[in-house]
Amino acid sequence: MELVDICFNFTSNAFREDEAELVKRAHQAGVNRFIITGSSTQESEYALQLSKQYAGMYSTAGVHPHLAKQWTNETLDQLHALATHKNVVAIGEAGLDYNRNYSNHIDQKLAFQSQLELAVELKMPVLLHERDAYEDFAKILSQFRDKLTKVVVHCFTGTEKQLHRYIDLDCHIGITGWICDERRGQHLHRIIKHIPTNRLMIETDAPYLLPRDLPSKASVPKPKGRRNEPAYLPHILNAVTKYREASMQQTAQETTQTAKEFFSIV
Numbered sequence: 001m002e003l004v005d006i007c008f009n010f011t012s013n014a015f016r017e018d019e020a021e022l023v024k025r026a027h028q029a030g031v032n033r034f035i036i037t038g039s040s041t042q043e044s045e046y047a048l049q050l051s052k053q054y055a056g057m058y059s060t061a062g063v064h065p066h067l068a069k070q071w072t073n074e075t076l077d078q079l080h081a082l083a084t085h086k087n088v089v090a091i092g093e094a095g096l097d098y099n100r101n102y103s104n105h106i107d108q109k110l111a112f113q114s115q116l117e118l119a120v121e122l123k124m125p126v127l128l129h130e131r132d133a134y135e136d137f138a139k140i141l142s143q144f145r146d147k148l149t150k151v152v153v154h155c156f157t158g159t160e161k162q163l164h165r166y167i168d169l170d171c172h173i174g175i176t177g178w179i180c181d182e183r184r185g186q187h188l189h190r191i192i193k194h195i196p197t198n199r200l201m202i203e204t205d206a207p208y209l210l211p212r213d214l215p216s217k218a219s220v221p222k223p224k225g226r227r228n229e230p231a232y233l234p235h236i237l238n239a240v241t242k243y244r245e246a247s248m249q250q251t252a253q254e255t256t257q258t259a260k261e262f263f264s265i266v
Contacts, residue, residue: 001030001252003237004259005230006174007127007154007203010036010050010057011043014207014227023054025220026230032056033265034230037093037127039064041078051087058265060127062092068103068111076114083122089263091119092127093154099132109140116144125150125262134162145169150262155205157184160191167199172262174203177211177228179239189243201259202236204228211235
């Protein structure tokens, strides 16, 4: 299999001690393309550096809603400069997160709208984050959608109604190990079939969201801590395949092709 992890937070300090070994494990598991997400201007710069160090890696340039309070006019100029590099394949991770409110709603909306405007200007895809902010998020996205090229709502965990709204807005959907969580992800088992084949992509969102149902004797040993990594992407693929009632090979081919086309990578 050949897989693409569309959201890998490789800039996290959780990966610094064994990053080369981690990449090797991912390749052995069939994961050979990675989108390293940027969550601030500094981390977007670091994501770009990492993408240059490892084959098959690309990056995004953006500001996560948690850090929206840091947004300035200079931020926009820095993201614009980063986005001109050939390894930067999307704007983001941008969006709204009202779950923890590390930044206030006004600052989050400003940063979100500014990044959408940048994506429109540069004709680039956007990697979006939404948590407990659906109404405002969908409203703002709707205002820009006709001008944007491609949109992915990453780490989708929402309701069936929200899923259909995103599909109606011609969005791609990213599915994480949330689908493997028997406490919070069971609703995804039923509605994942509603995602069109050419709109579905998979991701780990590592180091976060380690699949809860990893077997203790998996091909890649379950970590003692809770750190997720790209080598577990096939486990997520297996869950997606199960609930879509499709074959592993077919789902791998389809999600990989969709990801390559979305991010314009080879």
